Amino acid sequence: MEKGRINRGCMEANTLAIIDSSAEFHNHKDSQEAKDDRIDFLEAVRTASVVPENGTPPTKKMVDAVFTILRAGESLELIMSSYELLNEIEMHFPRVYISESSGNAPRELVVVKEAWLPFMVSLDVMSSEKETDRRKSCPLLDPNGFHELILGLAEMAYKTASQRLDTKFLGNMLLFQYLVNVLEGDFVPHINMYKESLNWNILRECTLNMLLASRRINYKVLMKDCLYTICALCQDYAGNYNESECSETSSEKSSENHNTDVAIALFEVQRATCMAMQKLLIMSMELDMSKQQAHMLCLTNRSRSDGVRTPVVEIVLDELTYHRNILPTFLQVFNDPKWKLEIIVQYLLKYTKPSVRTRRSNGPSENSTFLGVLKSFSDSSSSRNIIKKLGVEVVQLLLAHAFLAYMSMASQQHLAAMPDCNEAVLDSSSVVEISKSVAAAFNSLREVDEKIQISTLGKEALFTAAIIISTL
Amino acid sequence: MMDVDEPLDFELEDSLLINPVVSNKRKKLMGLDELLTEHYKEQSKLIENEAKKQAKAQKTYDSDEDKNCKEAMLASLLDDCQKQVKAISSGEEMSEWGLCVFGQQKATPPLSFPELGSWSNFQSFMNNELNSLVGLTSEQVCSFLEGLLKNGWLLRLILKCGRVEKTIAVWTFSLMLYSSKEELRSSACEFWCAILSSKIQIDARPIEIDWYPNYSELKRALEIYGFLFNSSSSISAENSSDCKGPPQNIITWIKFTAVYCQIRCKQSVLLTSDCQELAAVIICLFLDRQLQGLSVLMRDCMQSVISSFTDEEWINSYSRIAKSVASRVPLDLNCLRAVQCISGVDTRTKHLKSVVAFEILVNCFDDKVANEEGILTWLISINVKEKSCDFFKMYIYVVLAENWLRYDEMFSEKPVIREMWGLFLRNCSCQISSTDLRPQASKVRNKAAYLLQGIGNS
Numbered sequence: 001m002e003k004g005r006i007n008r009g010c011m012e013a014n015t016l017a018i019i020d021s022s023a024e025f026h027n028h029k030d031s032q033e034a035k036d037d038r039i040d041f042l043e044a045v046r047t048a049s050v051v052p053e054n055g056t057p058p059t060k061k062m063v064d065a066v067f068t069i070l071r072a073g074e075s076l077e078l079i080m081s082s083y084e085l086l087n088e089i090e091m092h093f094p095r096v097y098i099s100e101s102s103g104n105a106p107r108e109l110v111v112v113k114e115a116w117l118p119f120m121v122s123l124d125v126m127s128s129e130k131e132t133d134r135r136k137s138c139p140l141l142d143p144n145g146f147h148e149l150i151l152g153l154a155e156m157a158y159k160t161a162s163q164r165l166d167t168k169f170l171g172n173m174l175l176f177q178y179l180v181n182v183l184e185g186d187f188v189p190h191i192n193m194y195k196e197s198l199n200w201n202i203l204r205e206c207t208l209n210m211l212l213a214s215r216r217i218n219y220k221v222l223m224k225d226c227l228y229t230i231c232a233l234c235q236d237y238a239g240n241y242n243e244s245e246c247s248e249t250s251s252e253k254s255s256e257n258h259n260t261d262v263a264i265a266l267f268e269v270q271r272a273t274c275m276a277m278q279k280l281l282i283m284s285m286e287l288d289m290s291k292q293q294a295h296m297l298c299l300t301n302r303s304r305s306d307g308v309r310t311p312v313v314e315i316v317l318d319e320l321t322y323h324r325n326i327l328p329t330f331l332q333v334f335n336d337p338k339w340k341l342e343i344i345v346q347y348l349l350k351y352t353k354p355s356v357r358t359r360r361s362n363g364p365s366e367n368s369t370f371l372g373v374l375k376s377f378s379d380s381s382s383s384r385n386i387i388k389k390l391g392v393e394v395v396q397l398l399l400a401h402a403f404l405a406y407m408s409m410a411s412q413q414h415l416a417a418m419p420d421c422n423e424a425v426l427d428s429s430s431v432v433e434i435s436k437s438v439a440a441a442f443n444s445l446r447e448v449d450e451k452i453q454i455s456t457l458g459k460e461a462l463f464t465a466a467i468i469i470s471t472l
Numbered sequence: 473m474m475d476v477d478e479p480l481d482f483e484l485e486d487s488l489l490i491n492p493v494v495s496n497k498r499k500k501l502m503g504l505d506e507l508l509t510e511h512y513k514e515q516s517k518l519i520e521n522e523a524k525k526q527a528k529a530q531k532t533y534d535s536d537e538d539k540n541c542k543e544a545m546l547a548s549l550l551d552d553c554q555k556q557v558k559a560i561s562s563g564e565e566m567s568e569w570g571l572c573v574f575g576q577q578k579a580t581p582p583l584s585f586p587e588l589g590s591w592s593n594f595q596s597f598m599n600n601e602l603n604s605l606v607g608l609t610s611e612q613v614c615s616f617l618e619g620l621l622k623n624g625w626l627l628r629l630i631l632k633c634g635r636v637e638k639t640i641a642v643w644t645f646s647l648m649l650y651s652s653k654e655e656l657r658s659s660a661c662e663f664w665c666a667i668l669s670s671k672i673q674i675d676a677r678p679i680e681i682d683w684y685p686n687y688s689e690l691k692r693a694l695e696i697y698g699f700l701f702n703s704s705s706s707i708s709a710e711n712s713s714d715c716k717g718p719p720q721n722i723i724t725w726i727k728f729t730a731v732y733c734q735i736r737c738k739q740s741v742l743l744t745s746d747c748q749e750l751a752a753v754i755i756c757l758f759l760d761r762q763l764q765g766l767s768v769l770m771r772d773c774m775q776s777v778i779s780s781f782t783d784e785e786w787i788n789s790y791s792r793i794a795k796s797v798a799s800r801v802p803l804d805l806n807c808l809r810a811v812q813c814i815s816g817v818d819t820r821t822k823h824l825k826s827v828v829a830f831e832i833l834v835n836c837f838d839d840k841v842a843n844e845e846g847i848l849t850w851l852i853s854i855n856v857k858e859k860s861c862d863f864f865k866m867y868i869y870v871v872l873a874e875n876w877l878r879y880d881e882m883f884s885e886k887p888v889i890r891e892m893w894g895l896f897l898r899n900c901s902c903q904i905s906s907t908d909l910r911p912q913a914s915k916v917r918n919k920a921a922y923l924l925q926g927i928g929n930s
Binding site: 010014017018032040043044047048050051076077080083084088170260261262264265266267268269271332335404407408410411431439442443446454456457459460461462463464465466467468470471 | 567568593596597600602603605606607608616619620623624625627628629631632633654658716717718720722723761762763764765766767768769771812816817822878918919922925926
């Protein structure tokens with residue numbers, strides 16, 4: 001152990017010396033040499049910690065420096081190298097993991113307390129002066145900083161494609177992806193352990209919960225911002241733009257700004273950022289669900305951190321209800337089948353007959369609920385009612401996407417037997433049943449109004465349903 | 473375990489931080505080798521001289537300290553000097569890595585597929601009663617299928633039916649590589665990745681695929697993107713103003729290739745030689761600055777190609793890959809980039825990294841020396857005091873040799889090589905003075921000093 005510490009201290013001093021010297025000698029931070037030194041530093045940290053088998057984790061100061069490089073985002077090369085290195089460190093030296101059960105001892109959650117974390121969160125509500133001071137010089141993000149990062153992404157997402165060809169924007173998207181990766185690495189073992197032990201304190205202390213419970217941010221606004229950013233970011237690659245125009249502007253731009261390197265990666269990074277943001281929403285939904293369960297089992301206490309929070313699903317539903325214009329984009333980009341189906345079913349339940357409207361369920365719906373919603377279309381007066389409230393376009397959109405999500409869930413179960421999936425076994429008979437009900441629902445839409453246009457998505461859903469009914 | 477929060481013990485570190493003067497190690501080494509002793513004597517003299525010089529420099533500096541205004545003037549002078557030095561050195565070849573690995577793009581093949589209408593599911597749907605709602609006619613087949621693909625229906629259907637017909641396979645493959653529409657490309661890629669993954673995922677029902685692309689198809693796509701397979705035609709990125717880089721389609725190519733290699737264990741889709749070529753191609757992609765933003769994808773792809781070899785194939789492959797890379801990269805910062813892009817985290821990439829660095833080093837000496845001792849003897853014999861010493865090359869040698877030896881798993885069992893390497897580093901770190909203003913001299917010195925500490929620790 002003693003030797004280990006010497007090595008680590010030494011590693012820290014030696015690697016940090018690579019960038020320190022550059023800061024001293026070249027006052028010009030932008031100089032090529034300074035950048036080269038930072039690249040060398042990243043490479044040195046990598047070879048010292050990640051490369052050796054049983055390597056020692058880098059010290060806090062070292063990771064701080066790597067993280068600072070990513071946040072500074074001076075060049076694409078530095079951004080990519082620091083981003084990849086941080087993820088490698090995350091993978092090699094997990095901060096939280098579940099220990100293997102040995103003999104009779106149960107599995108336990110192991111939290112490496114001294115491990116570096118890019119967030120500054122704590123359950124304490126009071127922020128001391130000292131802490132505010134510290135924040136200035138420190139690269140770590142507090143809840144506010146995290147929200148600001150998302151706002152920055154949202155702002156950029158609404159700009160034109162050529163305005164988005166910005167290294168800094170790309171860097172911020174990667175920074176966000178990394179942060180979500182960290183949150184996930186922390187959240188997954190916490191929630192798995194909670195499910196095993198039903199000890200709410202375990203989940204209470206996960207970084208995501210502390211982040212969302214922080215009084216420094218408006219949690220509701222944060223979640224809404226995520227939702228809108230997802231919709232804005234996916235505009236390009238979801239086909240709502242003119243590709244030739246974009247590539248023209250990008251090649252134009254490249255001649256002056258050498259931004260072709262950003263251009264080629266932009267959509268890919270935007271897509272990945274959308275997925276990361278979706279992951280953030282889903283983790284929050286899972287957290288809500290467990291929290292509700294803990295509430296019902298009286299495991300929580302009413303301290304501030306366990307205070308009442310509107311479930312994310314409700315926030316999303318409200319936004320989709322009052323701003324129906326984002327509904328198509330949201331449904332197109334949000335691709336987690338379980339939660340997508342849940343959201344659509346809840347959405348439709350708001351508009352179906354009151355008798356069908358059940359108490360808001362605590363978990364993702366049983367497939368019977370989707371089936372139940374579909375059945376409500378068999379009654380022509382109820383279909384007419386829904387069409388009147390939502391419009392025939394929206395009804396088709398919701399039905400088609402719900403069917404798609406259901407199919408994805410069915411095939412996912414095929415691909416990987418999900419351990420925590422609800423017992424509703426989606427066998428082929430129920431897929432056929434759902435397909436028949438979808439076809440029947442569309443038929444009854446037509447019965448209500450002979451003249452209605454079946455949308456493209458609706459036609460595709462009907463085609464799929466027909467093939468499934470006839471071949472299985 | 474290790475406590476990070478505790479203040480560092482600086483005394484302990486300092487002894488290591490100070491340039492490792494060899495005095496305490498010398499005794500141990502004395503009897504080792506004639507060659508070594510000779511060099512050490514020479515070196516210790518040089519160090520002493522160095523120390524004297526430094527002491528002098530220190531003195532003159534001290535005496536200046538009380539004259540404040542002079543100091544300010546000197547500081548500004550020094551600043552100017554540094555700027556000048558920088559201007560001079562930036563004009564040297566040490567600029568940035570970056571090659572133009574993509575040239576002129578070629579015309580993409582036509583994407584019309586009249587035979588799509590023969591898809592069995594279409595035929596059956598035409599007679600289905602539900603078609604009264606949809607009103608699908610055979611003219612709309614193509615656009616309708618595009619919709620099915622884009623929105624994910626096609627994948628769900630195929631996963632349900634368990635089989636991909638040849639028409640669908642060929643059509644989606646072409647869209648994935650050649651379509652100009654981002655949406656179609658990425659959904660086609662997602663489609664292929666999902667059906668291929670069904671073959672390797674546990675618990676998954678493998679999808680029957682009637683047609684597999686072969687390597688020539690992948691290669692053809694690269695050619696159409698403008699990839700320069702011929703090493704002589706790839707040019708330094710600085711010299712070419714019209715280096716446009718590949719189309720966006722390269723992204724789906726990289727993603728597909730990564731997954732395609734993974735299924736080699738289940739399906740004989742690519743030959744060993746194909747994968748060797750692919751590995752070299754992907755290392756080349758890393759040399760194009762325009763593709764930097766895709767480095768995560770490219771690294772995944774390389775990892776997947778390398779792990780797709782069987783052990784037996786690997787033994788016959790790594791040196792071919794290394795030689796092919798070495799023959800292709802110019803001996804400047806690009807060759808360092810080629811070595812650096814190999815991850816070196818697992819056994820195979822460690823091995824490859826070491827061999828690639830070694831092969832490039834051999835190329836540096838025009839094959840005059842080809843064995844390990846030979847290379848190190850050559851390196852040690854370089855006189856850094858000589859005016860004509862090319863420190864840019866020295867830097868390349870130091871980094872290449874570092875990678876060759878660090879990732880060589882047999883390194884600890886080669887004491888002679890170890891000693892020679894240490895000697896070479898000491899030459900660089902001690903014989904180059906810290907005030908040496910020749911271009912890149914300090915870079916070589918710092919690098920060597922850093923590496924030397926690593927050796928001291930292990």
